[in-house]
Structure formats: C-alpha cells, structure tokens
Amino acid sequence: MSGINDFVVKFATVNGSGSASANGIFAKTLFRMGVPVSPKNIFPSNIQGLPTWYEVRVSEAGYLGRRDGIDLMVAMNPQTFKEDLAEVVPGGWLLYDSTLPRVWPRDDISIIGVPIAEMCAAKWQDTRQRQLFKNMVYVGALTALLDMDVEVLKSAVADQLKGKEKLVAANMEAVALGREYACRNFDCPLPIRLRHADGAKGKILVSGNEAAGLGAIYAGATVCAWYPITPSTSLAEAFERHAKRLRVTKEGRRLFGIVQAEDELAAIGVAIGGGWNGARSFTATSGPGISLMSEFLGLAYFAEVPVVLFNIQRGGPSTGMPTRTQQSDIISCAYASHGDTKHVLLFPANPTECFAMGAEAFDLAERLQTPVIVMSDLDIGMNEWVTEPFAWNDAHVHDRGKVLSADELEKFKEIKGKDWGRYQDVDLDAIPYRTLPGTHPTKGAFFTRGTSHDENARYTEDGRAHARVLDRIRRKFDTAQTLVPKPEVAIRDKSGKTGLIYFGATTPAVHEALDLLEREGVKVNAMRIKAFPFTRDVASFCAMHERVFVVEQNRDAQMRSLLMTEAEIPGAKLIPALNYDGMPLTAAFVQGVVLKRLQPAKAAAE
C-alpha cells in the first residue's frame, strides 16, 4: 500500500529536546515539494522529559487523516523503544541512533542505525549544540532515505531561522552529516520516498488556532480575554501577535485590548462586558473552561449579549487528556448553563474554516445577539494542516446587527410604528433592537439583567412575561437556522439507503473512508454538519436514508443525541461510529464500522 509519496513517518523523541523545530522543518519541506502532508503532534502534558511523537502522513492522493501503521519510525527515545518498534508495519523501517548499538527483536523490518550522537560529538564541542543538532542529523539522513529536495529543505530552515544566517549554515552542516552517512551506508532512497508533486500547490500550511486568531482580526474583534489552557492558548496568542502587527495606529496606539484574565469566569465576563458595550469581543478556552464559563453563557443567552467563544476541545471528562483530541463538548456547549438555554455552534473542519468561521461567528453573534461557540479541537487547533489559502472579500460588510444610533432611536416609532423596547420583537424575527451605553441623553437606556425581565427590560416576576420572553428567544433559534452555514452534502448513490453524518476534524479520515468503501462497492452518501441549530437539510438528508452513521469523537454519541432531540431523527436510524481514545480518527476505523454493519445484511440478502 505504501510507496512513493504515500507513507507514514513517525518521530519518537523526548519533550524539550529541540525536536519540534526539526520535525516542523521536515514537514514544511515535504509541503513545499508539493506533497500533501498531515503532521500530527502527539505530545505530553509536560515541559521536558516525557515522550513525544510527531507523526507525518504523506499522501499524494490528498488523504490527510491519520493512518495507523508506521512505515518509517525515527526512534530517538529509549523510553519508548518497545512500543515504537511494535508500531512499525512488517516490511517497514526503523531509524535509530546507533552510537550505542542494540539488537531490535524483529526480523520483518529493516533497521537503519546512524551513530548520531557520536557524529555530533565529533563535530561540535558545545554540549547544547551536540544535543540540538542531533535532530537535524536525523532529518539529514531522511533527505537521502526519502529523497527529499535539499534545496527546498534549506529554504524551510532559512525561513525558520530568519535573521540568523550562521545558524542556518550550522543546521545545514548537520543535515549534510546525516545525509552523507545515509548515502554511504544504505541503499538510498528507500522504496517509500518522495517526489515533487502538485497536490499541495497553492495551499498553505497552518494550524487552526493561528487561523482562528486571524479570523478574529478580520472580524474586527477588539476585546479579547482569555485564561491559559491547552489546547486553546495558541489562539489568543495568535490574535495578539497579529494584532500587534496589524492593529497599531501610526501613533503607536493599539486598536485592541487583551486581558489575560485570572480565570475562565473572568475571561468570559470581560468578553461579555465588551460585547454589551458594542465591541466585538471573544474568549478562547477548552473543556474545563467551558464548565467554568457556563453560568456566564446563560447570562449572555438570556440577556441577549453577543459574544464569541472558541472552544478548542480536548479529551475529557474532568482534566482528562489535555494534550489529546476529542469532540466531546457538543452537548455541554449546545446547552451550556442552567435553565432552558441553547447556543449557536459552528463546526470548522480545517484551519481555512477556522479563519472563515472565526470571522463569521462575530457576524452571527451580533446579528442574533447571543453567544456563538466555534467548536474546534486540538487536532485542528494545534496541528498544522495543508489547507486552502485564507480568502477575504473586501466587499464584505460586517453585520453589526440591530444596534440603534441616537438618530434611529429618535425616529424609531416613526419608522417601526411602535415604541422602542429592548426586548420587543418588532420585526417578527425574534431579534430585538439593542442600544449601547452612551448613545442618547434620554432615550434607549435599559437595564441588562439575568433576572426575568419583560419586553421593556424591566424586572418581572410575572410568569406570563417570563414565558413570553423565553418563547421569543427560542424562536430566535429559528432565525439562527436560516443564517448559519448549511451542511455539505455529497451524494454517491442517488437511491442509496446508507448515509453518514460527520463534522469537524474527522473530515479527512471520513472522505478517505468513503472512497475506500466505494472501491469495495459500498456507496455511502455523506453530510458534513457545519452548524447548530441544524438547518432543514439535516432532517431531509436523514429522511432520504434508511440508516445514517454518525461519526464523532466522543463516547456518548453526543451529536447523535442532538440530532435526535433537536432534529427529531429517530434514534433507531442513527448508528453511532465513535472514536474517543484521544487520537485523531482513521479512515480504517470508519470503514470498519460501516462494513461491520452493512456486510452481515448483504450476506443475508445473498
């Protein structure tokens, strides 16, 4: 199965040993050779010392989901030799530092010993250099073994070390060292190797958090409050980095305010305060932060304050697996907070969508006057993806929603035929008009509160008024349904009886699985959900099929539950396909679930 431009390399290293930048350069080189790659960082919740892995799948066909079975293992961490060896597919390769030669108890793979430490010790005097350049030596060996373009590699090194020309030269010396050793001692290149391709041409290599932070810049967000938590931290940091470059006036004044809050409660509080006062405001967090922010999300929902929340999901429950991925906050986000609450969710499937939805979320939040949660995850957020370039239409007008100016307040009755009231449904779309503090000397002031209020924002304990307001907010969800992105439907068989629903980071693995299934004669129609509330297309897709697989990365089939509750799809029709071990889904897993279910039926029919 593996071959030219189609294989998986895995680097097993020690956290904090400097391997991350060498591995990044490796992936960037492949990407710049035009070959689609999907690097996945499998890292510990640790700063230094624990095992870390970097898995790079190479697929000229563009299948960028994770794939089990390592073709080439770069085993640099003695702590994990045993499990790393076991992961190599029969016929595969294992590269290790043979300064201390060892016997590898497998005879169905090839062992490539490179005396890396010895070579570095001979070349450099400084212990730090000896350590750091080890990483570039194995990359150098790989250039020969995998036939990487050294000039392209050099450009990747130069980019990484911009302004440090001496370091570039030293790194390239390390590369040459490894390369020459491999050329002299092994039959290079291996049958798994690279060649220039155009599958990645025109694309970009970027992480989802970087993209979402940039999306918030393009959305015009000015208030960001956050509390450090893996894997969302790099989103706020990306926003700050971009803002410092793109959002400073000629006089050196900043057009943004960032607060690293004391906790997640304060982070969302600051964002809601900013949203209430007319600035586009957001926060970013992960599972435990969602739990902490829930009370405030209920307030923003009930008091109808726009705010954007990026949830970069990780493995739960509780502290769970902070450095592994899941899609397990769907229910907790859809219904975050006590009482009857429901929130708009967006499900980006790659960094390009993190950018686009990251910007769109603010339009939706202000239009709908409610929190919008962008449901990314660790896999999209922290890994670099080969993805379509970011696009922005300069003709786009940011939708600031129904916010009245002083002049509009003056003329409100004249135009609308009714007096203004904060929670009056004047346009019958369940979205009222809001005013910002400071707008008009005598008109438009109101009291925002989480206690029950009537249509004029006055405190009430009148149950009928309470129910009326709740009903209108529920109707607002009907309006939301017409505004959120529609699902992406791919029909392979018009009269097919089997459908499959998926969303978010599982997209590449699902696409591959659908191709694999079709090759085996099983055509499955598919729909990728992009948002909650579900648009009508979701129910009609389910109605078209006898059975619908729902692929998700959590134990309790949370999206399936949401489909049953909110789209009223009969549970019997929805077959869960659940992966929740924290590792990104593989196509083989999806294929397995589908075949296991379909083939017994097929066999019985035969």
Next chain:
Amino acid sequence: MSYIAKPSAHHPALPKNALGLTRRDYEGTMSTLCAGCGHDSITAALIEACFEMDLPAHRIAKVSGIGCSSKAPTYFLSRSHGFNSVHGRMPSITTGANLANRDLVYIGVSGDGDTASIGLGQFCHAIRRRVNMTYIVMNNGCYGLTKGQFSATNDKTSPSKKGDANPFEAIDLCQMAIQLGAGFVARSFSGDKVQLIPLIKAAISYWGFAFLDVVSPCVTFNNHPTSTKSYDYVRAHNMAVDKLDFIEEKDEITADYAEGTSVAVTMHDGSRLVLHKLDQQHDPRDADAAIMAIRSNAAKGRVATGLLYVNETQRDMHDILATDARALNSVSMTELCPGAKVLEAINTRLR
C-alpha cells in the same frame, strides 16, 4: 414583586443643574429594599453627587453583581445603561465594558458577599488592572436576600441577630484594596451623607481604580445592638481621619487651607480634593500610613472613615495597555479589518 415605576411629574420649581436637569432626572425606579436600608441612603447620595457634578447620565454605565446591593442600580440613574450581571462577577463585566469604551463613567455596585466572598478574585484583579471605575461596596456584613447569614466582612466580635457567634475574622476590603494598588480608597457610612457625597464625587472624578467601602446597616438582619455594622454602633465608633472638600474644576477656589493640616490633591480632570486632616498622623498619599490608620482604629474598636489613600499619578488599564485614545467600540470596521491584500501576503508566508 416586579418593578415599581415612579411618577415622572415633579414640582416645576425643582432646582436644575448646569445641564438643566433636576435631581429627579437622576433617579431610578422605586426601591424594593427594606425601609431604612442603608443601601437606599447610598443610592440617594449617588443621585445627589451625579446631579451636583452635572454628569450626563447617559455617559454613565452602572454595573452590579447579585444581592441586595446589586439591585440598587435600578434605583438610580434611569437614563444610564445598567448591567446586573452574575454573582461576584461585576468586575469582569466592567473591565470588558471599559475596554470597549473608555469614555464612559463606570460605577460598579457590589456587596460584601458579592465582593469579599464569591467575587474576591475578580475584585483583586480589577484593582490589579487599574480599571478606571468607581467600585462601591454596600457593606452590611450579611447576606440579606438569603436571610441574614454572615458575610466575610462581618467582624468576629459581631454576633448574629439570633446571637450566634461569628467564628471567623473579617476581611478588610480597604486594606486589601490599598495593598493591591487601588489608587483611591475610602470608607464611609451610609448614614453620613455629608462625608459620603464628596467621597463619591471624588471617586467618580478619580482616574483609575477608586474603591469606596460604605458601611450600610441591614435593618432586617444586622442592626441589632450587638452588631458592629448597626446604625448605632457605626455612629458611635466612626473615626473620620479627614474631612474632604471636593472642588470641581469649574468652581472657584475661595479659601486657602493651612499648611500641615490640609492636603490638596489635583485630579486628572482638573478638579481638586482638599483634605482637612483630622488625624495628624494620617497622610492619605502614604499607603502604609493608610493601612496603619485602619488597623490602629480597628484595634480600638473604631471604624476609620474618610479618604484613606490616594495615589495622584495612577495610570489606568488603557494607559498600561497603550490602547488608542478613541473608544474601541467607535473604531470603524474598515480600520480594524486589514483586507484581502494583507491576507494574500499572510498566505504567501504560509506557503
């Protein structure tokens, strides 16, 4: 009980301020707090202060948490936007609101439960960030809405109405505020409007974080003879460290104050505070002296009131963050969104 509107008609001869507004224009709806509640006196003092300062009410934002105190913003400044948020979280809402629009006056209203217990962290961090706001704690030493439990500011020596002893030491919010770097820290008493009104004016004029702890007796649960937050106790033990004159920039300064007994502080907006020192040891510009004044009075069973501490040169959150002089919520999207050309350059760097 829902809300109770007040009739808007008023006597035509009511005095007007420079904006042509009467005190009535600074009122809110009818209070639903207990008759005699200290909070209503603070509300009245706030109305008076804003009226006398000729503040345009719509340029003020009132923010509160949860509790009796946090209901109070409904009872003043009905022309101002208000935000009654969640328990203990007024500081974060105010921080965000202030980030979005630095040009408004922010009055945060909280209680002793809201600030000293559930919201202690947010209180500390709002001070640390130097949010330009007036933070008022209506401090009655108990939880009113849940029927009289001790709060964290209740003195250890002060038992409950039923006679239960309070087992824990009180948190002194003024001492904390000074230690955390609040630029303006004062304590007053709801029953002393002569002291309270100038303090509120000064706090509102102050550029930076102004903290005002107002002892405000709970007539229902904490006004018994053994309480240290009762009207009688505070009247008997109130030890003013200074007497404050608040002079707005527009006002003519008519008197000279004797050196040594008075301290004049010029505020960011040009207004002046003149402090007549009643306690010769107390220099309000000295944080250590301020803490000493609170502690030495407390040791004698007295409540030190007045302007305890003032830092004349505080930089607020916006100064620290170097944000633009304009309100961020007023900057156009054209200026905020970098556009397609810049994005293309970003794409190129990611290739």
